[in-house]
Amino acid sequence: MNLFSPLYLRSLTLKNRIVVSPMQQYSAINGIPGNWHLVHLGSRAVGGAGLILTECTAVSPEGLATLNDVGIWNDEQKTAWKNIVDFVHEQDAKIGIQLWHSGGKGSLRHPNERMKPLNDEEGGWTVKSSSATEINGVVPKELTVEEIHELTKKFADAAVRAVEAGFDTIELHAGHGYLFHQFYSAVINKREDEYGGSFENRIRFLIETVREVRKVIPEIMPLLVRISAVDYIDTPEGWTLEDSIALSEILKENGVDLITASGGGFTNVSKDKVFPGYQVSFAAAIKEKTGILTGAVGMITEAHQANEIITSEKADLVIIAREHLRDPYFAIHSAKKLGIVTEIPWQYQRAF
Template sequence: MSVFSQLTIRGVTLKNRIVVSPMCMYSSEDGFSNEWHLVHLGSRAVGGAGLIFTEATAVEPRGRISPVDLGIYKDEHVEGLKRIVDFCHNFGSKVGVQLAHAGRKAEDYAPWERDERKVKGSKHAIAPSPIPYGKDWHVPKEMNEEDIQSVQKAFEEAAKRAVSAGFDIIEVHAAHGYLIHEFLSPLSNRRSDIYGGSLENRERFLVEIVRKIRKVIPDSMPLFVRLSCVDHVEGGWNLEDSIHLAKRLKDEGCDVIDCSSGGIVEDEKVQAYPSFQVPYAERIKKEVGIMTMSVGLITTYEQAEDIIDNSRADLVAMAREFLRDPYLPMRWAKAHGIKPQVPRQYIRAWL
């Protein structure tokens, strides 16, 4: 089995296992997509990626990582997103939207303004518990029952808009210290109600979101969940917790676990090296019996082939490497004796 082999998930068939991972572009106004997003994502479709994800796309305005991030929190966002999806489809790529809420890591300013701030984060940030992300961050508002139901409804409505925009796949962002991850980790969730305390209770917020989304999207539409499989902090979320959660998510209709890690606290210590997160995807795949996607310092064809050929994961996602080279799949194919799928406009350069 090769990274260039097809993969069918529910009613969607990917032409290869190469995925463009979600990456914030910091180029939006009021959540709207624009020419930058069209060219950025469209170029990766021209380049031959099997699946392309949008950046973390906020389900409500206060859930944006920054005020210049994409949103899908109102109906007017759909038209621009559909334009991008339709363009990518012209080149055989499938397109996924990553639905997200930043929680206590939301910011009221662009990333390049962070160093100017005495207090970081958003004054409007919400979280499961009033614990700031770091020492110089705003203390978030602790979510009450109404807040929880409102955010879950926002995920549900965003999923409906994603269907209207023609997206092939939905991914729920439950990683990197953002809101859903904040409910999962005991480092950020100190609640005493049904959404806190035990592992099952801390999983409840995400499980209910997945359940709501699965009910409003077609049965043929795959549903991914991105997890930080470990917190890289003593006493935090760990791989055993992720395995437990993945089993529950599988029962709720989740199709793929996107295996990342970290992001829950400002001062975490991560030892990153090539393919360092692959063991998380491999273990969840084998122990849960669910498809997985691996991400994290995957930069070479040889790494990708090892992951797919040895069934360590079902999909390989890359971020920075795709920023360096939008045509990565075509280059890999040509270099390894595989006929690349080249748009007719570019054929003369790839003969």
């Protein structure tokens, strides 16, 4: 088994273990992906990646972080995504959509404007979270139980549209300080009802949503979840790797097929904790303890490094972000470096 071995997820076959990580492009209008997204995602499919994951895709307008993020809460967005899905499939690659809600980290300006909070005149909205706990200088409004149930339905509705658009798999973004993470981490969640307090209560929103999404997508379609394996906050409230292992076991029991183990979201990670492959151990621990398939992230930038993660069975997929920005053809170049024969688009073969 190596970086270019196929991986089987329910009925889905990935031709290799290289995944284009979700990376926000802040280039949409009204949540609709456009030509930028077609070229951005399509070129990585041409470049040989086995699985392309879209950037965070909001399930409602209030789920956006900025007004330039993508969504899939209406049919116009669904149709635009289908054009991209079809092109990726033409390149013999698979594509998944990452469904997401920013929660208390929403209503922000474009990153070129340093992501400061939007005001009403700029189209800002009232952000809501598990609790009225400050996040990045903003205190969100606490969601009601009824609103939580409505959000679960919006995730399920978005999943239905994703299936109709032709996506091969769905990933729920439950990390990086966004809404699901704002519930399961006690750093943010201060509720005293059935969605707060105990571990079981804090994970309830995510588990209920997983169950509803699993109900509305085909049995043969894999379901993925990205979590923050640790908060990088050394307090009793901080989410830990042991918590993530327990959560992953429950997600597995509820029909989740693969966990991507990232980290952080509420604080800057200390520079001494950031190094090549610095989060791979999270995926390895979750895989070892629960038996669920995992995806590894964290400054994976080089072919031999990525291959070693797979050959040593630390994870089942390598989720590569910034190196794919630098090199859309990372997969083809990696095969060359590893001495592995891989398919190259006929249009480009004369260059390789």
